[in-house]
Every structure is written in structure tokens, then in C-alpha cells.
Amino acid sequence: MSQATLSSLVNHQIRLAARPVGLPTDANWSHTSEAVAEPAEGGVVLQTLALSLDPAMRGWMNEGKSYIPPVAIGEVMRAGGVGRVIASKNDKYAVGDYVSASFGVQEYLSLEAADMRRNGLTKIDLRVGTLTQWLNVLGMPGMTGYFGLMDVGQPQAGETLVVSGAAGAVGQTVGQMAKIRGCRVVGIAGGQAKCDWVVKELGFDACIDYKAGPSAVREGLKAHCPQGVDIYFDNVGGDILDAVLARINRKARIVICGAISQYNATTAIAGPKNYLSLLVNRARMEGIVVFDYADRYHLAVAEMAGYLKDGRMKSKEDVVHGLENFPNALLKLFNGENFGKLVLEVANA
Ligand SMILES: NC(=O)c1ccc[n+]([C@@H]2O[C@H](COP(=O)([O-])OP(=O)(O)OC[C@H]3O[C@@H](n4cnc5c(N)ncnc54)[C@H](OP(=O)(O)O)[C@@H]3O)[C@@H](O)[C@H]2O)c1
Incomplete structure (x- = not known):
């Protein structure tokens, strides 16, 4: 110019x-x-x-x-x-x-x-x-989902993964990558339309509409995670984190990616009440900051671009x-x- x-x-x-x-x-x-x-x-x-x-x-x-x-x-x-x-x-x-x-x-x-x-x-x-x-998927949220899942969540085929914010940017990558790695994937999202999309379009095994009622998450986890929860990828924090902590398995991994339910709080942030579940289950809760993985972004981009191309991943x-x-x-x-x-x-x- x-x-x-x-x-x-x-x-x-x-x-x-x-x-x-x-x-x-x-x-x-x-x-x-x-x-x-x-x-x-x-x-x-x-x-x-x-x-x-x-x-x-x-x-x-x-x-x-x-x-x-x-x-x-x-x-x-x-x-x-x-x-x-x-x-x-x-x-x-x-x-x-x-x-x-x-x-x-x-x-x-x-x-x-x-x-x-x-x-x-x-x-x-x-x-x-x-x-x-x-x-x-190929940008910052995709990198967050990929490395949070792979490095912190460490998914194994046959395990059950729950992801909140399931229809959002990070959530859609996490759930689809976990399916590709052979996990049972249960999303948590607000509203039937988002839940239908992650199940019907993205291939999640189930999705819980947390807005459906006060016991929706507790009941949904019981119904859709009969073998308990091995990995919880947390995007929202608050009550949903507590509900999932109550259902984790021994050696579960809780990926603390975000806590959007708390970002606009005007009083102290609500921490997990059920944290002793980590002790009982010898489980681990670990935070992730995407920028720590910048020198490996190109690897995740190459892998996920392949899935976008062959149709195993949607965005x-x-x-x-x-x-x-x-x-x-x-x-x-x-x-x-x-x-x-x-x-x-x-x-x-
Ligand atoms: N650690 C990192 O490096 C890193 C990097 C990127 C993002 N993150 C975090 O990852 C999370 C998701 O980010 P994103 O970019 O993928 O956003 P997103 O999921 O695309 O959009 C945010 C979604 O959060 C849900 N939400 C809002 N208020 C909520 C509440 N009170 N309770 C439950 N859900 C609520 C809404 O979905 P519903 O309609 O389902 O309620 C909303 O659509 C955020 O916590 C973000 O801070 C962390």
C-alpha cells in the first residue's frame, strides 16, 4: 500500500x-x-x-x-x-x-x-x-483444549471424560479430541440446543443441560457416567466443579482451565467445597495456561488440521x-x- x-x-x-x-x-x-x-x-x-x-x-x-x-x-x-x-x-x-x-x-x-x-x-x-x-480449533482455544487434555488430562481409551462449557471454543476441541482418543465423553452446557449439537454433530456420548434444574448436573452425572469420572476438564468452576468432584474415580485428573461462573463475582470467588474428594480418590487437580505450550502449537495445529480435513473434527x-x-x-x-x-x-x- x-x-x-x-x-x-x-x-x-x-x-x-x-x-x-x-x-x-x-x-x-x-x-x-x-x-x-x-x-x-x-x-x-x-x-x-x-x-x-x-x-x-x-x-x-x-x-x-x-x-x-x-x-x-x-x-x-x-x-x-x-x-x-x-x-x-x-x-x-x-x-x-x-x-x-x-x-x-x-x-x-x-x-x-x-x-x-x-x-x-x-x-x-x-x-x-x-x-x-x-x-x-487452530488458534488459542484449540491449543488450550489440546494441551490441557493431552498434557494434564492424559486421556486413556475407555476412560470417562466430562467437559463443561462443552459447546464453547475450548469445550468443542476437548470433547472431540477425547473422542478421537477413545474416551466416553459427557458434556455440560447451557440449554437443549447446545446439548443437542455436541451430541448429534460432534459425537459426544451425552450432554447435561445444567440449566434444566437445580439437580440436573448431579442427576445427569449419575445417569451418564455410570463408571464415574476419570477426567474433568473444568471451564466454569463453581457448583458444577463441586458436583463433578463428588463423582470422580481413583486417580482422576481435574484440569483447571477456567472458572467463567466466577469471573464477574463481586464477592470472594467460590472455591470447591468437595475438594477432599481429591484426597479420598488420590486424585489430582492442576491448572493450565495455554501460553506455556507455544513452542508446541505447530504440532497440535498439524494434528487437528488433519482431523478437520478428514471430518473427524468440526468447528x-x-x-x-x-x-x-x-x-x-x-x-x-x-x-x-x-x-x-x-x-x-x-x-x-
Ligand atoms: N487456561 C487457559 O490458558 C485458558 C485459555 C482459553 C480459555 N480458558 C478458559 O476456558 C473457558 C472457556 O473459554 P472459551 O473461550 O471456550 O469460552 P466459550 O465456552 O466459548 O464461551 C463461554 C461460555 O461459558 C458458559 N458460561 C458462562 N457463564 C457461565 C456460568 N455461570 N456457568 C456455567 N457456564 C457458563 C456459556 O456457555 P453455556 O451456554 O453452556 O452456559 C458461554 O457460552 C473459560 O473459563 C476461559 O477463561 C482458559
Whole structure:
């Protein structure tokens, strides 16, 4: 793109204006715009095509220590995404290349050479998966599901795996990978439509609608896990974690991936009441942070791209359009309105 054309572009951005208490509201965001500059020597300018909306964003908005620093007040909101190189002064990246990167909630990102690695800039191949699949099964949630299951869950054929958030981004990868590894797979999800999808489309053995009533999870686990639970992949925490802990087998593995039921809590987070089940069953509960596996992502991508191609794996994305819709779209994750990996399309591919 010529210098004249670049400088005519306006980069619309959404920044963190204030830290939320409970669910984020419009008051937590500010909308800004700035000109797009020429790339520095060795740098690139990227156009955002689609952003990954993640439950973790809620955590990044909080003050305090975590596995990654919080987004600062006034900073462009952090977001992973996929996009296209539109200007380059770097031999490794040509105009037109598709990439994934930490774009932020904005339309353009200018990256200097020194920041490319830290930013996670990686070329993506659209022959292997669609843009939105690169945010789902082939992207961060897929890597989370894959390594959380394989490295922490350590599935063995014939074992029973339960996964919560079953119809979501991480959950769909976990359940399908566990089926491929020969497990009995029981999902937990909100509503009949999501439950029907994971059973009929993804091939899970059963799915429990946790919204069906106060004893739905307890009764569902009893009915669908007659041999107990060997692996629980936890995406939600809270009461569902407790209900599953009550049914685990000896040497069970509990993968603590997330606790979305607690992310907007305004009082202390509810921890597991049934943790002594770990003692009785000589079981293990272990957390996972996806970024620890970055040097092995390519292996998981290669394996799962094969399953997407041969039909053993499916993916579902829920696409919302328009950068300006980011604040409302994010809320879909917390009220369960998203059906599949939540993606914000920012520009046409
Ligand atoms: N550790 C890591 O490195 C890592 C990386 C990525 C994601 N994660 C975690 O993995 C989990 C899933 O993330 P995702 O990107 O795959 O999101 P997702 O499952 O696609 O979307 C979130 C889903 O959470 C469910 N949910 C919301 N509030 C809930 C509640 N109170 N109780 C039970 N379920 C609730 C909703 O589904 P229903 O309709 O079924 O309620 C919603 O659709 C999150 O906890 C996230 O933080 C961790």
C-alpha cells in the first residue's frame, strides 16, 4: 500500500477506560481513533480482519497479578486476532500475507521488528483452515483444549471424560479430541440446543443441560457416567466443579482451565467445597495456561488440521460484525448467548 493511501486510513480503537466491578458496562470503554503511520524499518502494518473474544478478557481488565499483566487504563484493549499485512519493510512478511497476532481491539496494528516475537506474530495458511478456524480449533482455544487434555488430562481409551462449557471454543476441541482418543465423553452446557449439537454433530456420548434444574448436573452425572469420572476438564468452576468432584474415580485428573461462573463475582470467588474428594480418590487437580505450550502449537495445529480435513473434527464459530460492537459482543460470553467460538469480524477478508 502506498504511503499516501496508508496515511488516509483511520485506525478506530477501543480502550479500557475504567476497571469494571461485576459485568463490564459501556462506562468501562472509550472509543478513539488515530492515523495509520508508515511501518518502521523492519516493521509491518497489519489490518485486523477478525478478533478473538475470550472470557480471559474479563480477567485482563482487573488490577493485580496474574499470568499476564493487566491492560492499563487508557490502553487499547488486548485481543488476539487474525489479519493481513498491508505494508511491510520486513523481508519475512509480504503485503497480502495472512497472520495471527495480538492485534488489540483496533482496526490496524503497526509492529516494529523488535516486538514481533513478543506479540506472537505468526503467518497462517488459509488452505489449512478458515480465518475463523484459526481463532478457534487452530488458534488459542484449540491449543488450550489440546494441551490441557493431552498434557494434564492424559486421556486413556475407555476412560470417562466430562467437559463443561462443552459447546464453547475450548469445550468443542476437548470433547472431540477425547473422542478421537477413545474416551466416553459427557458434556455440560447451557440449554437443549447446545446439548443437542455436541451430541448429534460432534459425537459426544451425552450432554447435561445444567440449566434444566437445580439437580440436573448431579442427576445427569449419575445417569451418564455410570463408571464415574476419570477426567474433568473444568471451564466454569463453581457448583458444577463441586458436583463433578463428588463423582470422580481413583486417580482422576481435574484440569483447571477456567472458572467463567466466577469471573464477574463481586464477592470472594467460590472455591470447591468437595475438594477432599481429591484426597479420598488420590486424585489430582492442576491448572493450565495455554501460553506455556507455544513452542508446541505447530504440532497440535498439524494434528487437528488433519482431523478437520478428514471430518473427524468440526468447528463452530459465532461471528459478530463491527468493531464498535465489541462491548456488547463480549457480554455474550457471560450470559451464554455465544454458540461456538465468539469472533468479532472487523473487516472483510
Ligand atoms: N487456561 C487457559 O490458558 C485458558 C485459555 C482459553 C480459555 N480458558 C478458559 O476456558 C473457558 C472457556 O473459554 P472459551 O473461550 O471456550 O469460552 P466459550 O465456552 O466459548 O464461551 C463461554 C461460555 O461459558 C458458559 N458460561 C458462562 N457463564 C457461565 C456460568 N455461570 N456457568 C456455567 N457456564 C457458563 C456459556 O456457555 P453455556 O451456554 O453452556 O452456559 C458461554 O457460552 C473459560 O473459563 C476461559 O477463561 C482458559
